[in-house]
Amino acid sequence: MSNIKLIIEERASNIGNFMVGRLLPFREKRMVGPFAFIDHMGPVCLNDHENLDVPPHPHIGLSTLTYLFEGSIMHKDSLGNEVEIKPGQVNWMTAGAGIVHSERTPAYLRHSEKMLHGLQIWVALPKEIEKMAPEFFHVESNDIPSWESDGISFKLIAGAAFGKESPVPVYSPLYFLELKTKERKTVKIGDDLFGESGLYILEGAIESEGYTYEPKQLLVAKDSKLCEFVMQENTTVYIFGGTAFPEERFIYWNFVATTKDIIEEAKTKWLEQSFDNVPGEADFVPLPEQGRSIKN
Template sequence: MSNINLIIEERPASIGSFMVGRLLPFREKRMVGPFAFIDHMGPVCLSDSENVDVPPHPHIGLSTLTYLFEGSIMHRDSMGNEVEIKPGQVNWMTAGKGIVHSERTPGYLRNSDKMLHGLQIWVALPKELEEMEPEFFHVEEAGMPEWTEQGVHFKLIAGEVFGRKSAVPVYSPLYFIELKSTGRQSVKIGEHLFGESALYILDGGIEAEGNTFSPKQLLVAKDSKLCAFDMLENTTIYIFGGEPLPEERIIYWNFVATTPERIEEAKTMWLEQTFPPVPGETEFVPLPLQNKNIKPQHPN
């Protein structure tokens, strides 16, 4: 019997400045554990006249995790944080009751050619923490445990698993792991995983149950305890998951909540610009269609 419950192909989505590959949410799988949203950015080459410029926009009810493979993004938020994220580092921003942030190409790169490649992830907060005070943490690569087993290099980017713990301060039981292999290797790690689990192929490929899977595919497991596969040469994959949250989450634009009333409240707050501002920023991303009563769009 196959342990692969669902295969999700990256789908193109626009975030304004450029196209990304959307992985979650998906019609048949809204979340994997507490992971509610994953975008694969790039790889994209931006010319000396092209820059990432995502003006201030709000979030509630989630933590965002930004992890870059190439390039650089300047993060500014309504708590006054101004931090450049570079490859191998993690920006972990917890919105809680509400935060506003912008994401832009740093000033020193704006007039030169540059690459951008990475993952942007949303993790839903447990219901009892939805209205917590906002927080922001920037975690250097040294805060993420790394080790090698049987020719596979592991990095625990977030969460706790394999008896190791990342410095990224998560709020529910989860894991986000990078695996890299230069040669063909068999991997059997199901005994370490828990909850719901999925595997994303960035480079190379894997073989599982007699089938070969390629980059830009997300494989959702039926049972994380049965996670076993072969990594092909020069392969990089990401395994993520954890304990699912008991309540259904509503996702509308940049808002995640357990009740529609909280979503409506956040929409009104953004329309009336009563969220805290980002110091030094005057632009903002308008609420879609500028209509607080529009219905959320279901992802493809």
């Protein structure tokens, strides 16, 4: 029997003035471990008058992880951070009780052609700290654990696995790994993973028990400890997952919480514009129409 429990196809979604490929949440699988949301951005070439502009918007109850393959994003938040995100770096913002941030093309790139390609991820917080004070960390690419094994290049972008630990300060047991190979290789993960596990194919293809899977597919495993597959030539995959929470999570817009009441509080707070502001930013993303339901 195949170890693949579910295949999720990347779905187009509009995040304002930019199209992304949405992987999570999915109607049959809302979360994988603590991972609640994954968007694949690009690859897209923006011309000299096209830019990424996501005005200030709020988050609660989660950590965001931005990881770029190409391009650059300027991050500004209500804690006063202003950081340019470049390929290979990790932008880790923990919202907790509430944070506001904007994401834009940096000023020096706004009048030139540029590429943008990467992943944006939400990791839900454990119930006991979902209202913690917001935090922000930026990790340089050379601080991410990287190693080679049997012709496969590994990066541990966040969490812990293979006896290694990323400097990204996560708040629950999880892992987010990059695997790359130029040659056809068999991967046997064994006991190095735990909890729920998903595999996203960025480029190339993998083979598992007679089936071939290609880019823009997210494969959710039945058992992370039975993770074995063949990577074809010039393949890059991302494996993520971890220990699932005992409680369900509700998702509305940019809010993740263990109760609908917490989300209602956040909605009211944003409508009243009583979240802290992003310094130097005057516009904002309005709350979606009130008729939308809170998803679980």
